[in-house]
Structure formats: structure tokens, C-alpha cells
Amino acid sequence: MEPPRSSGVGIDNSGEYSPEIAETLRFEEEIQSLIHPSSFDGSAAPTGGGSFTALLGLPANQAVELLHDSGAREPLASRIRVGEHPVHRPFHLPLDCSSAFPSNATLVDRAARFSVFAAEGSPASSSGRLKAEPQDSDSPPLDPIPTGPAKRKDTGRSKAKVTAKKSKNAEENTDGDKLPYVHVRARRGQATDNHSLAERARREKINARMKLLQELVPGCSKITGTALVLDEIINHVQTLQRQVEFLSMRLAAVNPRIDFSSLDSYLSAECGPVTVRNGPGGVVVDPSLWPTDATAEATRRLLVPQFWHIDLVPPQLQPQQSLTTWERDGAAHSQLLPNPTTSLFLYDPANSGDTNVPHRTAKLKTAEDRALNL
Amino acid sequence: MIVSPSSSSSSSAKTKKAMKKPGLGDQEETKWRTAAQQRIYGRRLIDALRATAPSGPQAVKEAADSALALTARGQSRWSRAILLSRRRPSCKFLLKARRGRMQPKPPPPVLKLGAPASPEGKKVSERLRLLGRLVPGCRKLSAPSLLEEAADYMVALEMQVKTMRALADALSGASLNAAEHAVSDE
Numbered sequence: 064m065e066p067p068r069s070s071g072v073g074i075d076n077s078g079e080y081s082p083e084i085a086e087t088l089r090f091e092e093e094i095q096s097l098i099h100p101s102s103f104d105g106s107a108a109p110t111g112g113g114s115f116t117a118l119l120g121l122p123a124n125q126a127v128e129l130l131h132d133s134g135a136r137e138p139l140a141s142r143i144r145v146g147e148h149p150v151h152r153p154f155h156l157p158l159d160c161s162s163a164f165p166s167n168a169t170l171v172d173r174a175a176r177f178s179v180f181a182a183e184g185s186p187a188s189s190s191g192r193l194k195a196e197p198q199d200s201d202s203p204p205l206d207p208i209p210t211g212p213a214k215r216k217d218t219g220r221s222k223a224k225v226t227a228k229k230s231k232n233a234e235e236n237t238d239g240d241k242l243p244y245v246h247v248r249a250r251r252g253q254a255t256d257n258h259s260l261a262e263r264a265r266r267e268k269i270n271a272r273m274k275l276l277q278e279l280v281p282g283c284s285k286i287t288g289t290a291l292v293l294d295e296i297i298n299h300v301q302t303l304q305r306q307v308e309f310l311s312m313r314l315a316a317v318n319p320r321i322d323f324s325s326l327d328s329y330l331s332a333e334c335g336p337v338t339v340r341n342g343p344g345g346v347v348v349d350p351s352l353w354p355t356d357a358t359a360e361a362t363r364r365l366l367v368p369q370f371w372h373i374d375l376v377p378p379q380l381q382p383q384q385s386l387t388t389w390e391r392d393g394a395a396h397s398q399l400l401p402n403p404t405t406s407l408f409l410y411d412p413a414n415s416g417d418t419n420v421p422h423r424t425a426k427l428k429t430a431e432d433r434a435l436n437l
Numbered sequence: 438m439i440v441s442p443s444s445s446s447s448s449s450a451k452t453k454k455a456m457k458k459p460g461l462g463d464q465e466e467t468k469w470r471t472a473a474q475q476r477i478y479g480r481r482l483i484d485a486l487r488a489t490a491p492s493g494p495q496a497v498k499e500a501a502d503s504a505l506a507l508t509a510r511g512q513s514r515w516s517r518a519i520l521l522s523r524r525r526p527s528c529k530f531l532l533k534a535r536r537g538r539m540q541p542k543p544p545p546p547v548l549k550l551g552a553p554a555s556p557e558g559k560k561v562s563e564r565l566r567l568l569g570r571l572v573p574g575c576r577k578l579s580a581p582s583l584l585e586e587a588a589d590y591m592v593a594l595e596m597q598v599k600t601m602r603a604l605a606d607a608l609s610g611a612s613l614n615a616a617e618h619a620v621s622d623e
Contacts, residue, residue: 265581272584279591293564296587300571303594310601311498317608318486318497 469592478508479600499523505597513589514582518574 253259277283277292280299286292485500503523509516565583569576572590575583 268581269584272581272588276584276588276591279588290560290564293561293568296591297564297567297571300568300587300591300594303591303598304571306598307501307594307601308494308498310598310605311501312494313605314486314501314601314608315494315497317605317612 469589469596474508475596475600478504478596479604481507482600482604501597501601505593509589509593513593514575514578514586515573515590516593522573 253263273289273292276296277286280295283292283295286295481504482501485504486497502519506516506519511517511520565580568587569578569583572583572587575586578586
């Protein structure tokens with residue numbers, strides 16, 4: 064597109080700049096290509112200070128340095144883009160990919176001089192990073208650096224150690240798009256070992272799941288303490304399993320007397336007319352047939368079979384009555400459509416008690432009495 | 438495997454209803470708590486009851502559990518465990534499911550938490566072990582996956598209880614009705 068200006072490297076508008084700045088731009092390109100080794104065609108992808116996940120594709124030191132840079136040296140980074148201070152370049156340089164750079168020794172020296180990583184230590188850098196040593200030896204002269212960046216360095220380092228740990232795991236896939244990382248932040252005053260970080264991540268996962276379970280089990284949110292909550296959960300599961308057993312006993316008792324053909328008609332009657340009359344509300348009306356444990360359970364138990372009773376024996380009750388009840392059900396419950404999660408729980412105690420009971424008691428008195436008298 | 442003709446339509450209803458919410462618990466909860474799921478399970482249960490000609494409550498319970506596991510579509514560990522333990526002839530399908538879905542290999546069976554203090558940690562690990570025994574097929578499972586399975590299992594159990602209770606009520610009502618008719622007709 065702008066060929067006459069490009070230098071030998073292929074950068075677009077580098078012809079305008081001095082050769083020194085061109086060199087720095089070339090270094091930047093190489094860094095970019097290292098950041099995205101998959102896209103090695105030298106396209107200047109400017110993701111330098113940008114996405115956090117892109118950083119995670121790097122080996123530890125790069126991530127550390129870039130983090131540090133983005134945190135502490137924003138103005139420098141911007142200046143580097145324009146190409147004013149080639150001296151600060153080395154911060155972007157990876158210390159372990161030394162083979163990629165033509166003049167390694169000078170860059171390493173510069174990095175050593177300007178690096179702030181005093182006592183960087185073993186966890187962040189993987190084994191065999193000999194370049195860390197010149198840093199350590201140079202750390203004493205770096206003491207006059209103010210404590211501001213030191214503090215930021217600490218948090219940056221803790222962050223970096225997390226990212227270092229995570230990025231080490233996924234060093235193979237340096238594709239910046241899909242990285243299955245869990246970004247864990249180490250809080251102040253907490254240990255930043257690899258071990259404790261891993262443990263903390265694990266505990267957070269476990270605690271998240273425990274919270275979910277707590278919400279599931281009624282009355283568990285007030286309880287504090289993992290053991291007690293687990294107690295409650297176990298209790299609840301056992302209760303549910305016992306209920307299933309009792310209900311299966313009931314069903315087994317009822318089974319021999321069932322006429323399964325009538326069941327078929329019951330099922331078709333349940334779904335057929337409902338879907339016709341209450342277009343979108345058809346699905347929601349079904350909850351009326353599956354009552355929950357509410358306070359008015361006894362009445363509902365009597366009412367619901369009587370409700371089915373209508374469908375099974377239409378000639379006895381006037382079909383218009385059943386129609387109206389269905390329609391009223393649909394009207395009452397159409398408002399519940401947007402919340403399918405709440406429909407099954409809020410429906411029964413809140414709405415059915417009010418709207419349906421009067422209808423059914425009015426119309427089904429005789430059938431109810433018969434059932435009761437048995 | 439029981440394939441009812443309504444399952445296709447109800448599965449579409451299920452996908453309509455199963456709104457994907459952020460957070461894994463919400464997803465599973467909405468999946469299990471939809472009315473469509475109850476209908477699916479109810480139908481399956483009825484088919485199972487009809488087919489097995491149950492000889493006692495334990496057979497009914499097993500049929501109910503199998504139907505529940507089927508409704509889970511083998512996406513959870515406990516459902517696969519139930520189905521594998523009950524129906525041996527149809528192992529092929531489940532093995533395929535296992536190969537397909539269990540790609541993330543479960544971590545080695547470590548139940549003890551790494552860093553708890555000794556008195557509390559023991560209680561917690563004991564409870565976790567208990568829970569693992571309660572949920573079918575989750576005896577040797579790591580803590581986070583065990584809790585996940587337990588959550589899914591709990592929601593499924595709740596739905597099962599609801600459905601079975603409604604079915605029992607309906608059937609007892611219907612049988613009462615049939616008995617009355619028989620009496621009144623005579």
C-alpha cells in the first residue's frame with residue numbers, strides 16, 4: 064500500500080524515521096511476533112499493553128515484565144511506540160528467548176540495569192533462566208528506586224506469579240483467543256506461593272459449589288461452617304431419597320388397580336385441550352397438575368385429582384365449566400411465563416391458592432364429598 | 438431405551454425453556470425445574486411402570502430412578518452410574534456416551550482437602566465421603582465435582598419427588614373414580 068516508504072523490514076511508514084527508531088520498531092515487531100508466535104508473518108499486531116489474556120500466552124518473565132510495564136510504565140510504553148527512547152526497550156524483551164535476538168548480550172545488560180526485579184527468586188522464573196542471575200547481582204544498585212513501584216511490583220509479582228503458574232500450564236497453546244484460565248487475584252497479605260495459590264483456587268471452586276448447594280437446600284443459607292452445611296445437604300438428600308421410596312410404595316400399591324388405557328386418555332386430555340386453548344400458556348398450566356409441597360397440600364391433593372376427574376369424565380361435568388377453569392388458569396399463569404424458574408415454586412402457594420381453589424370448590428363440591436366420604 | 442414420540446417435541450420445548458444463565462448451578466436448575474422436564478419424566482415413568490409390571494415397591498423405585506437417569510440424558514455422573522448398574526444389555530450406548538462425554542478425565546480420587554486444620558478437616562472429609570456414598574456413582578470423586586454432582590442430583594430428586602407424588606395422586610384419584618364407576622354402574 065505504501066511501498067516506497069517501507070524499509071527493508073517491511074514496516075509501512077518507517078522510512079520517515081531515523082534508523083535508530085526503525086531499529087526499535089523492528090524490535091517491537093519481533094516482540095510482537097514472539098507474543099504471537101503463531102502469526103509469524105510479521106504483521107504488526109498492536110496488542111502490546113492491551114488484553115490481559117494475551118499476556119498469559121507468554122512465558123513467565125515476559126508476562127511479568129509486561130505486567131510490570133503496563134502497570135508502572137505506561138508513559139514509557141507510549142513513548143516507545145513513537146520511538147523516542149530506545150534505551151527502555153529491554154523491558155519488553157524476553158529473557159529466555161534469547162536466541163531470537165541478534166545482539167543478546169547488550170540487551171541483557173540493559174535489562175539488568177533497568178530491571179526492578181530485586182530478588183525475583185525462583186517461583187516466577189522457570190528453571191534454567193540464567194538471565195535472572197545478572198539481575199540479582201544488579202539488584203543492590205537498584206535500591207534507590209522509590210517504594211511506589213516496589214509496592215506495585217509486589218502486587219504485580221503476585222499477580223504475575225499467578226499468571227506465571229497458569230501460563231506455565233498452558234504454555235503450549237499460545238493462542239491468545241481461547242485460554243482456559245481462571246484469573247485468580249492474590250489479595251494483599253496473603254501468601255503468594257505457587258502451592259497456596261493453587262490451594263486457594265481450589266478452595267474458591269469448592270466454596271462456590273458449596274454456596275450453590277446452600278441455595279438449593281432450604282434453610283441452609285443461615286448456617287455457617289462447611290461441616291454443618293454438608294450435614295444439612297446430606298440430610299436433605301436422604302430425606303428426598305426416603306420420599307422417593309415412600310412414593311414408590313404408594314405407586315406400587317396403586318398400580319394393580321390401574322387401567323392404563325385410562326391413563327392414556329388422561330395424558331392426552333391433559334395436553335391436548337390445554338395446548339389448544341392456552342396457546343403459550345399451555346406449558347405453564349401443566350404445573351397445576353404437579354402440585355408442590357405447599358401448606359394447603361391436603362386440599363390440593365383432593366382438588367387436583369378432581370381436576371383430572373373433569374378431564375377423564377367429561378360428560379358428568381359440563382365441559383364449559385372445565386373450559387372456563389382452564390382459561391382462567393391460563394390467564395392467571397400467563398404472567399408467569401417469563402420466569403420458568405419461579406413458575407413451579409411461586410405458582411402453587413401464591414396463585415393457585417387464591418384463584419383456583421374457589422373455582423374448584425364451587426364446582427366440584429359433589430365429587431369432593433364423594434372422595435372424602437370414602 | 439424408552440423413546441416416546443413426544444420426547445422430540447418436548448425436547449424442543451425444553452431447549453426453548455432452558456435459558457442458559459451464567460453460572461453452572463443456574464443452568465442445571467433451570468434445566469431440571471421446567472415443566473417440560475416434568476412432563477418428560479412423567480411420561481417415561483408411566484411407560485416404565487406399564488412395561489415392567491412391577492412386583493413391588495423396590496421395582497417401582499428402580500424404575501423411577503432409571504427413568505430419572507434417562508431424563509438426565511447421561512450428562513451427569515450419577516445418571517450414568519444408575520443406568521450402567523441397571524441395564525446391562527444397553528451398555529453399548531452408554532459406553533459411547535461415556536467415551537464422548539467423559540473426555541475431561543476426572544482427577545485421581547483425592548477426597549481430603551489440602552489445607553484444613555485437623556479437627557474440622559476430618560469432619561468435612563467424612564461428610565464428603567458420606568455424600569459420595571449417597572449420590573450413586575460418586576464414591577471416589579474429588580470435592581468440587583462431587584459437590585457439583587450432588588447439586589444436580591438434588592435438583593433431579595426434587596423433580597422426581599414432585600412428579601411421583603402428582604402421579605400417585607392422579608392414579609389414586611383415577612382408581613377411586615374407576616372403582617366408583619364400577620360400583621355405580623352395577
